[in-house]
Amino acid sequence: MASSKHSEEEILKLGKKLIQELKLEYSVNTLARWLVHYLAELIDNIENCKSPKRKKQLQKECCELILKLWSNKEFLPITKPLQSLQPILEILEVFKERDYLISPRWLEYRPLPRDNAWANFIDVVKNNTENIFNKSIELHLNSDLMFKDEQWLNEHKEFLTKTERELLTQLDTMIAMKGSSSIDFDKVKTSSIEERFNHIFDDLEELIEGQKKELLRLKESVRQTLSKN
Structure with a gap:
């Protein structure tokens, strides 16, 4: 995460926003349904992790995924900014x-x-x-x-x-x-x-x-x- 200009907290917040947006397409879009489950599970694992070392690793993996999704947001079934x-x-x-x-x-x-x-x-x-x-x-x-x-x-x-x-x-x-x-x-x-x-x-x-x-x-x-x- 050293290469990212955003904090992990900001990125995870963005991930939760993506989940909200994806839920609007949840019932009719297979990709949206899969991403909602996957992202929600990753974030839930972070929030419930007891090991600081493991939690840090999970945060890194989840943030990298969120940033990758955001960099390809044009292909996501969400309402984009503007x-x-x-x-x-x-x-x-x-x-x-x-x-x-x-x-x-x-x-x-x-x-x-x-x-x-x-x-x-x-x-x-x-x-x-x-x-x-x-x-x-x-x-x-x-x-x-x-x-x-x-x-x-x-x-x-x-x-x-x-x-x-x-x-x-x-x-x-x-x-x-x-x-x-x-x-x-x-x-x-x-x-x-x-x-x-x-x-x-x-x-x-x-x-x-x-x-x-x-x-x-x-x-x-x-x-x-x-x-x-």
Whole structure:
């Protein structure tokens, strides 16, 4: 274990976490069922061993196995760190691919009065589009979704990559900022996932319809201007 940067206590704690995750696949996955039994037996042997020398040997063998499993976690039938956040990561990746400089504002939009119809149109399109982006992100970015990943961050931080730790911290900060969110979370937090999505889709349709209405006002304004000339 001298070559490992983690303590035996941390590694055994990770082993118990792997057992918990594997149990979720226990009934339908032969590999998960075997690993649960095997890891649980090894850890149980350590905890009940009376000989300090034998206990140290068992700890070394068990920790080596846990680290080997962790190094091949992509092949384990468990929910990996950040796996549940994949939808939000893919949305954010779209912004990066297209060089969008849009980030969630969670600020109430108050349009300024203007006499310029084109400025009004651009203003509505710009702000409604930002709200569409933000609502799409906020729909996926919720505390329930983050719960399991926060467990990895809080309890097994040492085993996450630097990128994973930074991303989880950033997403956690974004969630903490949702107090001024444009989404009514009390309304969407229901037992029905369908109701939640219906609510957000209603909001998105309203935002898109607002852009269309502003376009029609712009067209009418231009027609009136042209008719006077």
